[in-house]
Amino acid sequence: MEKVRSFLASFGLPRLIIAGFLLLLFIVAPFVGIRVGASISDTLARFGMNSIMVLAMVPMIHSGCGLNFGLPLGIISGLLGATLSIETGVTGPLSFLLAILYSTPFALIFGWGYGKLLNRVKGSEMMIATYVGFSSVAFMSIMWLILPYSSPTMVWGYSGSGLRTTISTDGFYSQILHNFLCLKVGTIEISFGEILFFALFAFIIWAFLHTKTGTAMTAVGSNPIFARASGISVDRQRTLSVIMSTWLGALGILCYQQGYGFIQLYQGPMYMAMPAVSAILIGGASVNKASIPNVIIGTILYQGIVTMTPSVMNNIIHTDMSEVLRIIVSNGMILYALTRKSGASR
């Protein structure tokens, strides 16, 4: 009994429930006429699309800024990079690199300002961050109309100005990572391109956290007064972490777009932070501790649920429950995590 309890404590009860539920879905799936192979491929594809946005949570959690509810700000940087890249007319893989390149300065500048703001509101970062995200989305909704884009693939057909709500990445960088090193084993399709792309950035973050600066960042998150007494500039570390999170958010949305095939503007980024926040929390992270395994496990579990529930549930009860379930899982998870302040599970 003691062993069971300590296992539960270290693995985390919610994570266990979600994992159990996902397993159940996979067991039930064949009986209601769903091909498990396709489901697994779907889950993996969604992992590739979303994992970097989940990774974007890590630096800010480490520096004690909490969960990055302001992810839409990073996403907007990514959107700016994406649209600018398409505007230049470059196609193919190069357009993806260009999008990353263009979005970087925006991410750095936005992240810097966002970081400065969060330094002024220590203690209530997450609430402020939520509204930073919301208001930047609203502001950009105006800007998408006004900015002088002219590429015919992006602007409204009837007026010739203002960007459309959804823009296809077809011919530019649609599926560019997904199709790279894509392996088919029976019915299961595994895209190593996306996984490698994620692995690269996960490695960079992991490595960063092992450097002197990364150590200082973790210490700032763990005990800011200790860090200050050790001569660390707490504000500078926090700003750096916010910049990193914002930049990863920009990368994350580009990765998402290549998998999804469309750029979503206007209200698109509004609630993008919630699934990412929820995923890392399911993965076992807490408000002040997160690791790369948390990101990987969390994204697989969360995206697994999101892929599997619609198909299985719909086939069982013939009603569309998927959205309801997704909302319960993601918001419930956020609520749960915010009410407990203990350390993360391993």
Place this chain on the structure above:
Amino acid sequence: MSEMTKPLLEMQSVSKEYNGNPVLKDVNFTLKEGEVLGLVGENGAGKSTLMNILFGMDVIQQTGGYGGKVLIDGKEVKFASPLDALNAGIGMVHQEFSLLPGFTAAENILLNREPENRSVLSLVFGPRANTIDRKTLQKKAIDAITKLGVSLDSDMLVSEMPVGHKQFTEISREISKSSIRLLVLDEPTAVLSEKEAEMLLKAIRNLSAQGIAVIFITHRLQEILDVCNKVIVMRDGRIISELEAEKTSIPEMAKLMVGREVSASASSKREEKKLSDDIVLSVKNLWVDMPGETVKDVNLEVHKGEFLGIGGLAGQGKIGIPNGIMGLYPSGGKVVLNGKEIPLGDTRACLDSSIAFVSEDRRGVGLLLDESLEWNIAFPAMQIQNKFLKKYLGGLIKWRDQGAIKAVTDKYIKQLQIKCTSSKQKAKELSGGNQQKICLAKAFALEPKLLFVSEPTRGIDVGAKALVLQALKEYNSKLGVTIVMISSELEELRQCCDRIAIVTDGAISGILPASRPSEDFGMLMVGKSKKEAN
């Protein structure tokens, strides 16, 4: 008639421990009606714990209750909460005021016990809708103030009062309760001016004449002589001595308060070290705005290789000195290290010039509770001096050198005998004494030239205490590192230090060699000037 002879309050072999550290041992005393009992002792002697037990504070229950018996009128009582204590007629006035600033004295005195008038609405909504009977309220408040025998305007807003009047309002509130029989005053005169303190003492005598017993905790020994019938001196959780106030003197009390064995044991063990003429650190007109430990004007010179102690009672500012120099709280003045002025408020600059600081707030400032011991010990040295790092790409990437970190941690675990499962254990899982050793190891890893250690033995058990002090002594004598140790425990300072400075009221009231008898330091602490002490 037997009821009359029974003492109002009796404590029978009361004891208490926190996490295995005994803080009260076998405390016995009695208190009769109308008696005024003075309670003196250094900080940490167990006075507050004793009062917390008497008052049924939550901390006591949460940490496992207490041993022994508390008797009121000869019957044993166990208060589960302060409310029970209030009902039994015990009132307490704390050091911090708990008054509503926007209310008048009268309103504060009778807060939540206001006399009420029934109104029409009460018929419908019950007693919640009663109105306050202002006339009776005034009258009752004035009664309480008169009982106390002070002049206090019952209509004055608390926010506009001088501190003394706030104090009187607090006391009036306690004695306005009709059942009050015992009043505990915890350092009531600490914030008062001399004249106000005099008024308060008069008030205490008034209360005593009306049959209310008073327990009076103070550091001002003169007041004890002025007002108390008997005095209890506490040290290390024991009652050292129970004295008749009329037959004792300030030096006697001061001696009992601070001295373990007042024989020359401490000084004889330690040979007189000749002070070097080099001045490592000179502090001029230092002020520090640290809440509760304000430093007003400190001038201090620390000699090379010296072990300087800074003592004094709590709240006088001794802790503010290192915190201010290290830039953890706003400060000003001039600090010169080895002839070079150090910018105040710049922690990094201090650390860069080889000053290290072990904070008194272990858990808040001293440790990364959620991280491993390795991190805790190596972190400052890594950040400040680039130790324990592997450099790649010409120093562009500074990688944490896990091996070196483990080696240094293991070294200090062994050297300081830190009890832990491994160097990977989290700091929060260690006991207080071992946590303190981690803090020391962290400072040692910086290899400082000047080390500030603030309250290194606070809240740790006797064995760990000895080890910590031994480590500091060795560090000073073997490596010649200048150490400035701030401690509330005079005896501990006398054991380790060459000289001891006593801080009173935000300034140094005197510096004496550690070999001087402890009464001299006691005199400095209780505010007698240097001349008188000499």
